[in-house]
Amino acid sequence: MFLSSVFLPAYADSSTAFFYGRPAPINLLSHFKQVIVEPENMDNLVDLRDKGTKVFAYVSVGEVNWSRSWYSEIPRNWFMASNKEWGSSIIDLTQQGWHDYLVDKYLSRLWEKGYRGFFLDGLESYQISVVEPGGRLIQEKALSNLIKRIHQRFPGVDLILNRGFAILPEVGGYAVALAAESLFQGWDPPSQQYTKVLEPDRYWLLERLKQAKDQYGLQVIVIDYVDPKQKQLARTTAKQISDLGFTPWVANPGLDILGIGEVEVFPRRVLALYDGKDYPEGLQQTDVHKLLAMPLEYLGYSLDYMDVNVGLPGNLLTGQYAGIVTWFNNDGLLIPTIYRDWLLRQIDSGVKVAILGNLGFKADNAFLQHLGVKLSQSENLQGPLKIGQSDKIVGYEAQPNPTLQGVTAWQALESGIENHLGLADQSEAPLVAVFSGNWGGVALHPYVIEPGYQGRQRWIINPFEFLSKALDLTGIPVPDVTTENGRRLLLVQVDGDGAGNKAEIPGVPLAVKVIQDHFLQKYNLPSTVSIIEGETASGRSSDKLTPIETIARDIFKLNNVEIASHSYSHPSAWFQKNNIMAAGDDYHLAIDGYEFDLKREIAGSAEYINKTLAPENKHARVFLWTGDGLANKEALVLTRSLGLENMNGGGATIFDDERTMTRVPPLGYAINDQLQVYAPIASDHVYTNGWQGPFYGFNRVIETMRLTDSPLRLKPLHIHYHFYSGTKIASINALKAVYDWSIKQEHRAVWVSEYSQKVNEFQNMTLSRRMDGAWTIRGLNTLRTVRLPVSTGWPDLERSEGVVGVRDARQGRYVHLLPDHGQVLLYTTPDPPSSPYLLHSNGEIEKWQQTAEGINLQIHAHTPLEIVMAPPERKCYVNWSGGRLDGQHQSKGWKFIFPVANPGNATVVCY
Template sequence: MATYLFRGLLLALTMLNSGLVHAATTPDQPSVAFYYGNDAPTELLSQFDWIVVEAANIDSDHYRQLGQHGGQLFAYVSIGELDAWRETNTPIAEEALVTRNDAWNSQVADLTAPEWQQWLIEEHVRPLWVAGYRGLFLDTLDSYRLFAPDGDAAGRQQDALVEIIAQIKRQFPDMQLILNRGFEVLDRVHGDVVGVAAESLYRGWNPTTEVFGAVPDEDQTWLYKQLARVRDDYRLPAIAIDYVPANNRSLARETAQRIHAEGFIPWVSVPHLNQMGVGLVEAMPRRVLILFDKAKTEAGELAYTNAHRYLAMPLEYLGYGAEYRDVNDPLPNDILHGRYAGVVTWFDESLTGASHYAPWLQHQLENGLRAAIVGDPGVPLSGALGSLMGVREVSGLTAASLTPLSHDELVDFEGFSHPSPVPQTSYQILDSTITSHLTLSDDRDRRFSPIFTGHWGGLASYPWIFEQASETQMRWNLDPFAFLQRALALPDMPIPDATTENGARYWMTQIDGDAFVSRADLPGTPFTGELMLSDILRRYQVPTTVSIIEGEIGPEGLYPQHRATLEPLARRIFSLPWVEVATHTFSHPFEWESLQENDMAGQGQTLAKFNYNLPIPNYRFSLRREIEGSSDYINRELAPADKPVNVVLWTGNALPPEKALAIADELGLRNLNGGNTSVTHSNPTMTNVSPMLRPQGHYLQVYAPQINENVYTNNMLGPLWGYRRAIETYQLTDQPRRLKPIDIYYHFYSAASPGALRALHQVYEFVLTQETLPLYASAWSDVATQWYHAGIAKRLDGGWQIKGADHMRTLRLPTDMGWPDLERSDGVAGVRDVPVGRYIALSGEGNATLYVTSSQPRTPHLRYANGRITEWQASPTGQLRFGIAAEQVPLKVELGATQNCQVSAPGARIDQRGNATLLAFDHARAERIEVRCATR
């Protein structure tokens, strides 16, 4: 872990003015992060250039993810001490370990001992090299001073230290080294290292007293000179690692700014380096930790929890992905403030098997993590926890005695309960900083609140969350968007968005393979696949992802007698240029969680006359057969040779287990389906809007943006024209917030009746009137998946760093933050303001830097396109050259701020309208659009 030496803590800010000169003249410096905790937050750490980790806590997945954006990993190596927890394969001779460092529970080594040098190289460094590490952070370089503080004894230790570093470089010449201190030998080893770090320049921590504090002037001055020597004499990155309390993020930012102003590279965290700190960039946490009680959840399935069904979607809109954990399992013991935007819970009742939860929650809240508690808190908010929250629980309430006194905009979102229900839990507010959003009184004139927010987060008690008329009819009383924003104190920042690109709303079309074998209720009773091909697919030549069920039409399926007709029909459909090939599995599982490997097909609840999958003769269930087997069949028998299966569209209740997602990922297949978004004007509630993603272990299931025609037609029992109400869903998931892209999602059985087929035409004709960017289901699956992992970081100079944005290419900018500064930004193609938001278009190069300003862009930029950028070149003077391509539809482009510019685009019809230029093409791809502007 971190070295025991702390040469000092903080001076006053008066030295900043002189330090600014260093900051201005220092060359580009790498951003550096140190994280020794468990379960490394790879989505945050991967935003840094140098990432120092404890390799014992990093598995192969972490290792791969940490380097995904080009960051260099450095593994922690203690040169002078052996930690008590570190396992060794080879015993170390007792004479090599000469004393103890009780502050860190470690043994201090004699660096001159050959046994120690051998152990370091062979047992520590070489395994790291084999594991792929090409960087080491060498710590405890001066631990020898515990037994050899000065004189010849210290000199011999220093000579041995120089030799150890030389040995590492001789045996592993490509290994990059960062030193923690080692100033005494720097003149001899500076050519072998790429940087030098030191702890406690301005703020530090005493391991004996466990007290944070400012560095004494004398110690600070000494360390400043050493770091300045690293920076100025050796021209090496000088890294200052300072320590502040975990809950004082503002002090961490202030300290990082001050370190940077002196020309050094900052990392400000906690002493055990198990918190995401602040460096040259502050990685903004985009995950929320959602705890649920698996033991009290239907079938133990995450999808059935209130937190997933009702809170994940508003969190996604706000820019945050959910990470779920069972509250009964061991909970993360690292400092989570800075890693997660907060912890969210929605328990239906008090917890019975998680005694560790209350102290865990209190510890995390004390260290700055915020909580959004919905429903029952799970544990009594009393004692130290209640004192921390500033509330006292009220009991003995009856409905007859309740009177609402006041409420604000967080309540009465879609409705307000009349008469007043009894809260599941309600509280008397003891802390004046707590805000009550709903205040009630009883017949004893007691005042209390079931909904409030404060310095630690917020609580909203059932049944004031919903007003429920039936199982399918409910309304939010609570505004979930505003409550989560306020309870978690979510900062203003650019929000990754998976609904829009280049100012246009995404539109995908997908067909589940069900009923490909059915007959249409029309003269001649054609197969539904025939009618879908002639009446829909050839008419609407837009990107469409089409699947079939092998168990319906294949030789091992239920209807081999129709194979001679249906297989050629499937081939004709898959050969259409605008059709993407997908599988809808082999036996169409209806309840994935109820099927086990080797179950006989058709096995199920016989009394209810319900099977868990199609009753295919002699078939025993296999996840690999479902996904890989069906894909192989389609690729071998149905798909064009150059267009194999690209997507798996989940079937039935669309709750595949982690293994199914793993198989799809292994095969390179995207995945889609699930969720139940079907909000309509007759039931216009956000409770009917599902989230975008369902995490399962290391994988993500991507839900369909809107549900298929099944829900709108009552499982095709009527009204058969019901799917036209999907238009209402498209509208209500666009206004007043754009929550979803457009998804025309249906089955082949929509061609089985004239009414259903007419409804399908109505849906297509409506969507054709919208400003959309058509794309395949696979492409949007990539967008949604990358949305979860994309990184946003705040730079110390006020800019925003975006990493991992080649599929997901849009940021929604809160209007209070202003506009993109296109002259300073990099990888930003344009911006478009529409009633539902300000959408920034990224160029798709993966990484981008965004600066904002109060003024609208004055240089040419992209406002709107129904295609995706294929190339982007922009100069600071406003000259542009770019390529852009739509999928299967004629390309349309609108450019802004072009009033003093000449626009050229081969094959385009160009229309100049004020400060905008409209380009229309008869084809889908423009390889070269150029904008040349007069010199300003």
């Protein structure tokens, strides 16, 4: 009763984090109002400060750790004792030389670097060696003078004191906050164990914290220590601290992981490990990328890829990554011992791990006990094997085929794991093949993927269920790039190949003219259209435009067309690969005297388009990769430096007769901070077998678009074709059928550049949850949709900020966002909204403001604007352009169709 009634709840804007590790996760730390860092490990202070976070430098006033780079600069006579538990020497605070060194050298350097706040630690270190009251008073007087000098030397500095209760009467007015450790949960250095704080110690500390808050008006920060594997205990502890009116931070004693405070960051990144020696052509060919990335992205997570042979992160990943996934083909890693120890260190720090295929090294029981299993006691398995047990995770697209070949013989310990697929041999020795525990999960080869004819594959495990179980992927608001304002996105993309081919129709027009007349102008959908400079300008002998150039100019003048480049010479690959020669006519178009040059392909082709073909005030905005569609870092950096979005490669090819998620690729791949965006759906080239026929084959893209929408919406609608589809009667008719089917689907049409921007934001947006239950979503601008798990409820439109509506569909609950300065605050509630809200629209919202007259809005689309308002129980109309626009009443709302794409200001009135 005493503990729960002392104070009011902590301030909502007081969130504080401590992070002493390297590197500092800037985007995640920016969710906190203030962060205390170890300056010697901080390389990007300006980046964090520019995001609006107050940054404090850790400074030990009363002792110096032996590992400090400047420890040798301190004269030995300044020390009066050692603190062996923490590996440091205790300072005699009466030494004036120490005051001068600390203020004039160390703190001055930090001030010059941009720090405007210091966290002063070691304020009670002197008490270890000075016991006599008179001696302590002398030390306290010297300490108070030092703090006053710091405050005077650095005008406007903010100081946080770590304890120092004895000197509060002297210096309490110079500080903005006071911190203390171990109110409920602590750490015992001698035993290296986490401990629960004894009640007498807790009450003693509580009284002093209350005094610091009440008498000196200080923010009180409490740092408790909890085993990172006990996340729920950490959350409970943070809540206990907050309920007392203090600012909590719960982490490990090294403070080098991202813990839990008033804000809990939900990391969206997953570290994906692969063995590079098995994939000489790069990560694009790895199973962890081709097969596992898409399910993780659907669940809301983005991947950082790492070749284990290149190096492993030296820091703990707790709180920065949602987990680690590995997919190795064998147990022959080049660095098995180093990798084994690193993996154990991460598991012991609470990082979840999902292991698919092989472990990567030969495990012994000392390692396996961490997974809750052991080596089989049978020296030789007695075949044949049979299925002992299985659950919903197993048998997703194919059933497991028990086999002795390649089986890893592990048995479960008595408890601690959940067995999803168990096997048994004739001796009835129980083996585990797919299982999970509180550390993560394992799906062993050959029970992950079923290989088939000509490289075909099917999932044995359900990757969505397995990853959710293994990594404990909680029900977060999932950023979604398939949908906006409740409607599935629609992209139209024309790659430049075959523009000069002659069509086999009356008049024998050029293919580029057929596409212009029959599709780009007729359907008036936003379309991203590209040309290949080497083909378009081929044969020019003077300043006179070629026939293709003349038509391309007319196409690029169309308001619904976005300009793109498809390179200069159409390279078949963008970096050296074993199966593609890097020179010769087979590598690119035959252009006299030309050898592949990256800048000429990208920058040169874009410059040619902008100077020769693009109309005034319009320029190329996208680069569409050619050939295999896979770019390297150098190519990606160049496109980004030119302000070009990029796309191609990837492309889903799922069909009714090959209904497997292995044929649905991820959004793209990142190389460091450069992102290649994949085409959502494969092009006509794939559906016509490399343009060998049948030429009506592009009809089947309708199957792909349907199967990537149900039962899960995995990709937007995407009409992706080449100019040569305008050459055959069969291909023209197929393309018309695809257009006609697509426009009948409820959609929001966008350009490729708009989609590419959304994918980039998907990779980098961050997510946290406040203690009052609100989700903070940061890093958004063009990405305007999150998908809520139904179990989390509905968006609370009254309390949320930047949320304008919601639509419940069979694929999920889609929430419509309008970010304010890149941020959204999302509250949820068990009940659906009762006040007017946007149900769905084909437009992009620029403004949404609730006023006394109604909802004042600005929305524009590429085609005539449509909006549907809910709930249907309300009657609604729109005041627009000096008149009234009445809507059509539907079962779920009121539909308004504007005669223009951009109506400007309008007000929705519901009564």
